[in-house]
Amino acid sequence: METAEKKLKERIKELTCLYEVTSIIVNCDYDRPEISLDAIGHCLKKAWQFEDDTNVVMKIGDYTFTEIVSPGERISIRAGIRVFNKEEGFIEVGYPAEKYTLSDFLDEEKRLLDNVGLEVGNLLERKRIRESELAIKRQMERADRLSILGEITAGIAHELNTPLTNILGFAELLEGRMTGREETDDLHKIRESAIFCREVVKKLMFFTCEVPQMMKPVALKPIVENVLQLLKPTFQNRQLTHHINFSDEKTELKADEIQITQVLFNLIMNAVYYSPEHGSIDIDVNEGEDAITIEIADQGKGIPENVGDRIFEPFFTTKPTGEGSGLGLSVVHGIISGHGGHIFHRPRKEGGTVFVINFPKKPTE
Known part of the structure; x- marks a missing residue:
């Protein structure tokens, strides 16, 4: 009778935990999922037989939750967290090794941990789907x-x-x-x-891509070097340096040479404007199987989030009045779109902004 009561109590704890986890996920703030993940971690601890000795660890990418009640060696069970069929983390529940063995874990507890891992994976999938939908909408x-x-x-x-x-x-x-x-x-x-x-x-x-294009295969290395030569006095005045990296120095792009020169000139000039004195501008050109990617990185203050979606609009500028017409990046966007390419920006890890251009590779006609 005592054993049956004990099993019933444990089963109630497990079902309560699963219900609480589901409730936490339903009410998750997708902008701050770590709050829900922390709550799930605390909830898990209460579902195990020996709650006072239960250690819980959850790791997903950069996020880590730990609740270790006693240091030292532990015996534990683990469930993987899969997001779109790719394992990206785990949840681990354990006891101190000097007091317990693997046989102290119930089969129901193992199934519970697997179910929680599945639910956490579903949560992260919904979060990414939501982010993708918002990005597409924007x-x-x-x-x-x-x-x-x-x-x-x-x-x-x-x-x-x-x-x-x-x-x-x-x-x-x-x-x-x-x-x-x-x-x-x-x-x-x-x-x-x-x-x-x-x-x-x-x-x-x-x-608006109204200017006729003279499309032909052009080598990118000489164009980059010519633009940097034109801007050499500006680099010297600002005491800036630049680093160029080509995956293949013979990389060619089918494009209008004048327009591509204008694109690079505008982007590098922009990088110069926003870079601090003694800063560095990095230019990387990589040729893949299907596309050619050009990255231009500065060491400025970066683009504020509230204007990131507007920088390619005509007449929008973050420069002081009289220092910019707000047409440079919109012209760049128009030219790149006219070449079937795509441009976007992202923060630079070391501080600053990286503009990334992707041009599809086309066979020479």
Whole structure:
């Protein structure tokens, strides 16, 4: 009778634990899953026969939960935590080796631990599915915004081209007729302003991919070196260094050479702007089987999370007023999209930002 009562009590403890674990998972805050995992760890301890001597360890990636009641050697049972059929961690429950043996673990306890491991794996799967859905939603929203902005900027560019050409042409005609120094200077300012506006229009056209492309196989190494040569005085003024790494120095990309040069120039110039003095800019070009990846990393302060999704929008800039038009990265995005590529950014481990460009490899026509 005593044995039956004991088994019944243990069974109740196990079922209570499983119910509590399920409740914790249902109410999980997916932004802070470690709180739920900690609660599951504490809950597990109460389900074992010898609760006061029970040690619980849970490890998943960088997350670790430990509740060790006594140091020293332990005998334990373990359940793996699988996420999308890949083992990414474990839960381990044990007793002090000097007091217990493996025979002290009940078969029901082993099954309970396996079930909890399965539930934790399901929790992490749901978390990742949710993160994936949110990321896709943000990408779709951003793509919609960029599409609308692209249509607007294309219209603006077409509308501005004709009047700007007229302003520039007539200013040049008048400049040739004027003899007074003051009038000539004023006309020169008008002409320079018109040229500046025309460059802005050209950038808008790049953003909307309206500029015809001259696609041909181009070697990336000379383009990177030419851009760095152009920016050499800027690097020297800021006392910056750069490191270039090519997985294959003969890497070629089917692209418009002028546009790819503009992409690299804008991204490296951006890295220079945000890097501190005596900093370093790293440029890595890796050729894989299906794609060519270019990474440009700086040592700046990084991109704030609240603006990370907006940096490729036209006219959005984090630079002070007068120091940026907000078109550089939108032009880069437009050119890369026009080449069938993809660009994104991520934080650099040592501090700063890494811009990553992926170009699909295409057969030469």
